[in-house]
Amino acid sequence: MRAWQSILAATAVALASSTMAMAARTDLVLGVPLEPPHLDPTAGAAAAIDEVLYTNVFEGLTRIGSKGEVLPALAESWTVSDDGKTYTFKLHTGVKFHDGSDFNADDVKFSLDRARAENSTNAQKKLFAAIDTVEVVDPTTVKVSLKHPEGQFLYNMGIGDAIIVAPESAETNKEKPIGTGPFKFDSWAKGSSIKLSKTDGYWGDAVFLDKVEFRIVPDAAAAIPALLSGDVQAFPFFQPDGVSQIEGDPRFKVVIGSTEGETILTMNNKKPPFDKLEVRQAIASAIDRKAVIDAASNGLGQPIGSFMSPANPAYVDLTATYPHDVAKAKEYLKAAGLEGGFSATIKLPPPSYARLGGEVIASQLREVGINLEIIPVEWADWLSKVFTDKDFDLTIVSHTEANDIDIFSRPGYYFQYENPEFNKLIEELAVTNDEAKRNELLGSAQKILAQDVPAVFLYELPKVGVWDAKLEGLWDNAPIQANDLTKVKWLE
Amino acid sequence: MTAYLLKRLLIGLATLVVASLVVFGVLEILPGDPARLMLGFEATEDAIQALRVEMGLDQPLLWRYLDWVGGLLTLDFGRSYTYSVPVIDLVSERVVVSLPLALIALTLSTAIAIPVGVFSASRRGRPADTISMGAAQVGVAVPNFWFALLLIYVFAVWLRLVPAGGFPGWSAGAWPALKALMLPAVALALPQAAILARVTRSALLEVLGEDYIRTARAKGMPRRTVLWRHALRNAMIPVLTILGLQFAFLLAGTIIIENVFYLPGLGRLVFQAITQRDLIVVESVVMLLVASVIVVNLLVDLSYALVDPRLRVNR
Numbered sequence: 001m002r003a004w005q006s007i008l009a010a011t012a013v014a015l016a017s018s019t020m021a022m023a024a025r026t027d028l029v030l031g032v033p034l035e036p037p038h039l040d041p042t043a044g045a046a047a048a049i050d051e052v053l054y055t056n057v058f059e060g061l062t063r064i065g066s067k068g069e070v071l072p073a074l075a076e077s078w079t080v081s082d083d084g085k086t087y088t089f090k091l092h093t094g095v096k097f098h099d100g101s102d103f104n105a106d107d108v109k110f111s112l113d114r115a116r117a118e119n120s121t122n123a124q125k126k127l128f129a130a131i132d133t134v135e136v137v138d139p140t141t142v143k144v145s146l147k148h149p150e151g152q153f154l155y156n157m158g159i160g161d162a163i164i165v166a167p168e169s170a171e172t173n174k175e176k177p178i179g180t181g182p183f184k185f186d187s188w189a190k191g192s193s194i195k196l197s198k199t200d201g202y203w204g205d206a207v208f209l210d211k212v213e214f215r216i217v218p219d220a221a222a223a224i225p226a227l228l229s230g231d232v233q234a235f236p237f238f239q240p241d242g243v244s245q246i247e248g249d250p251r252f253k254v255v256i257g258s259t260e261g262e263t264i265l266t267m268n269n270k271k272p273p274f275d276k277l278e279v280r281q282a283i284a285s286a287i288d289r290k291a292v293i294d295a296a297s298n299g300l301g302q303p304i305g306s307f308m309s310p311a312n313p314a315y316v317d318l319t320a321t322y323p324h325d326v327a328k329a330k331e332y333l334k335a336a337g338l339e340g341g342f343s344a345t346i347k348l349p350p351p352s353y354a355r356l357g358g359e360v361i362a363s364q365l366r367e368v369g370i371n372l373e374i375i376p377v378e379w380a381d382w383l384s385k386v387f388t389d390k391d392f393d394l395t396i397v398s399h400t401e402a403n404d405i406d407i408f409s410r411p412g413y414y415f416q417y418e419n420p421e422f423n424k425l426i427e428e429l430a431v432t433n434d435e436a437k438r439n440e441l442l443g444s445a446q447k448i449l450a451q452d453v454p455a456v457f458l459y460e461l462p463k464v465g466v467w468d469a470k471l472e473g474l475w476d477n478a479p480i481q482a483n484d485l486t487k488v489k490w491l492e
Numbered sequence: 493m494t495a496y497l498l499k500r501l502l503i504g505l506a507t508l509v510v511a512s513l514v515v516f517g518v519l520e521i522l523p524g525d526p527a528r529l530m531l532g533f534e535a536t537e538d539a540i541q542a543l544r545v546e547m548g549l550d551q552p553l554l555w556r557y558l559d560w561v562g563g564l565l566t567l568d569f570g571r572s573y574t575y576s577v578p579v580i581d582l583v584s585e586r587v588v589v590s591l592p593l594a595l596i597a598l599t600l601s602t603a604i605a606i607p608v609g610v611f612s613a614s615r616r617g618r619p620a621d622t623i624s625m626g627a628a629q630v631g632v633a634v635p636n637f638w639f640a641l642l643l644i645y646v647f648a649v650w651l652r653l654v655p656a657g658g659f660p661g662w663s664a665g666a667w668p669a670l671k672a673l674m675l676p677a678v679a680l681a682l683p684q685a686a687i688l689a690r691v692t693r694s695a696l697l698e699v700l701g702e703d704y705i706r707t708a709r710a711k712g713m714p715r716r717t718v719l720w721r722h723a724l725r726n727a728m729i730p731v732l733t734i735l736g737l738q739f740a741f742l743l744a745g746t747i748i749i750e751n752v753f754y755l756p757g758l759g760r761l762v763f764q765a766i767t768q769r770d771l772i773v774v775e776s777v778v779m780l781l782v783a784s785v786i787v788v789n790l791l792v793d794l795s796y797a798l799v800d801p802r803l804r805v806n807r
Contacts, residue, residue: 037530044530045531120542121531125539191756191761191764216756217657217658218751225641226657228649231656379524380522380767380768380769383528384528387528
């Protein structure tokens with residue numbers, strides 16, 4: 001009797017656990033290194049905001065896909081006038097905000113006007129500067145007129161800063177975000193986690209996950225045990241130096257992808273001796289990219305020779321423009337009248353790519369007679385001293401915005417680089433819509449930068465993602481800083 | 493006693509005023525514009541200016557100091573630059589993590605250290621003493637973040653008894669919350685216990701050499717009673733002093749431990765606020781920590797009177 005009972009119990013348990021195994025999991029705990037300061041993507045530059053909310057909670061007229069392509073989102077289609085100055089967006093119907101209110105053309109007008117208003121604190125305000133008027137044609141049609149053609153307009157409408165918000169909730173989104181996306185905001189335990197859950201009656205394709213928790217794990221050393229213990233099932237942005245501890249463990253997948261982060265050694269182009277082309281050429285020739293990549297990104301970064309991601313269709317491989325050649329570097333220095341070398345400073349912001357890369361670069365430059373004093377700085381310090389006051393010789397930073405080659409044409413930008421020929425290309429680019437023509441112009445722009453070396457282009461910041469082997473649908477690459485969960489599911 | 497207490501209180505208040513000047517002054521000198529940091533380096537100048545006005549950063553320094561101190565007095569700590577919620581809300585959310593953590597760690601370290609110290613002192617020079625003091629020496633030397641990682645690997649990754657970090661919140665129930673605080677408390681407590689045990693032992697050894705201990709033993713009082721009732725009580729003053737000092741160390745230790753275990757406590761709040769230049773949060777939380785250290789020291793001063801009746805006489 002006893003034996004019979006225990007067999008029955010064992011069968012019941014076995015049955016129960018096998019049915020559990022058959023139904024795939026629908027919950028996910030995702031680790032993020034930084035906590036967003038608030039939850040409104042239209043009011044802050046912190047990538048951490050988009051990493052939680054972009055396409056999950058908030059949507060724009062268009063959206064950026066996993067390869068960096070522009071996809072329709074709240075606008076199901078659009079037409080562009082022949083002069084490239086008028087965009088007419090046709091909106092999806094039946095879309096509701098998470099508070100139950102309807103989404104329509106008025107919300108689009110409100111959001112775009114708010115972003116470009118005088119008192120707007122939108123971190124990407126300049127991307128809306130080309131907009132002249134936003135007109136509501138009917139509840140599902142919006143006409144946006146531009147002051148001049150803008151080549152990247154559809155892309156710009158797809159970034160996190162251009163998401164559509166409702167007038168009723170715009171002011172409270174920082175604390176309680178109300179969007180139109182497939183996930184709605186549940187709760188935020190500050191310093192700990194942000195919870196989202198599936199939106200009922202979402203207008204688009206249904207998502208697979210019911211509950212998602214973004215858990216804030218700031219310490220890289222803490223991320224590994226969190227993963228190993230099963231507390232957290234995915235770290236889409238993982239520290240490259242932690243990979244060796246996870247690699248080889250069949251329970252996890254390690255995915256090395258690309259980002260839009262060009263890691264560059266910037267020179268102050270107006271400050272002697274960096275105003276001399278030969279000095280910049282000397283520095284470029286003195287640097288061994290491979291050694292920098294090995295030290296700063298655990299060997300995972302892709303070398304670049306200009307300011308463009310290798311994942312971009314417009315990319316041209318220019319890494320051989322100034323190959324590593326110590327003798328040649330010394331010749332360049334001699335040509336600049338500095339054969340005895342010189343001393344300079346390098347200000348390094350906190351990320352490990354800058355601190356580790358800076359040490360290697362300092363030792364490489366010492367070989368050609370350039371002595372660098374390494375000055376570690378905090379971000380706030382970097383922003384005020386280097387970026388705003390331009391008080392620096394050299395610095396290392398990763399520019400993570402997509403399609404941002406135009407920063408080399410911006411007057412007063414911290415590199416203080418000025419090249420009329422380059423600026424002309426950028427102006428032409430801004431008013432060009434044709435894809436092939438754009439790529440050609442971008443190619444020429446890359447070549448100018450590679451030759452002129454306003455900065456030494458080091459490598460593309462890798463995106464290292466680590467997650468449970470049974471998890472599918474997370475992005476391999478990071479064309480923008482986001483964690484798009486719309487296709488994420490557990491395999492059975 | 494009243495005069496003694498008043499004097500202590502006045503010193504405490506003066507410390508607070510000086511601390512407020514230092515804290516405000518140092519943070520204002522630090523380079524870095526909070527508005528620019530929040531909007532990132534691609535932001536336009538007018539967006540940054542709009543935010544500076546919104547945050548009140550365009551006001552003169554003295555005015556901002558007086559405004560801040562006035563706020564502190566009325567328990568209005570201002571609004572966080574980064575979170576844009578009242579600082580008091582942030583602090584009260586975090587105190588419920590840090591305070592229990594510090595109290596558990598303090599209790600734990602006392603509960604371990606005093607018996608070990610007494611045990612060692614009573615077996616001075618014998619193997620048991622050598623072993624426990626050797627262990628204490630190791631405890632003093634081991635950095636607490638390293639010890640914390642070791643604990644995580646053993647109890648969370650290998651044995652899977654407790655979570656590797658994070659805090660579910662008290663709303664998830666007392667047990668899950670306490671479970672999350674267990675490893676951090678042990679990681680904080682053991683190095684402190686090691687120090688405390690050594691202090692207890694040496695204070696006790698000094699007292700054990702006193703005449704009145706010999707007298708007590710001579711009149712036939714059991715060893716145990718002499719040790720725990722006569723000797724330990726007299727050895728408490730240095731132990732209490734160290735305990736008071738340790739509270740300050742514990743608060744500092746939580747900054748590291750809360751990062752290793754990613755606990756949403758005050759330590760992490762300060763750490764994060766400093767890197768994000770959320771000056772108003774840093775200023776307020778540091779003042780709060782200063783105030784709590786002053787209060788604890790006051791309590792320690794008062795407790796001297798409890799263990800030493802001579803101090804209770806009005807002097």
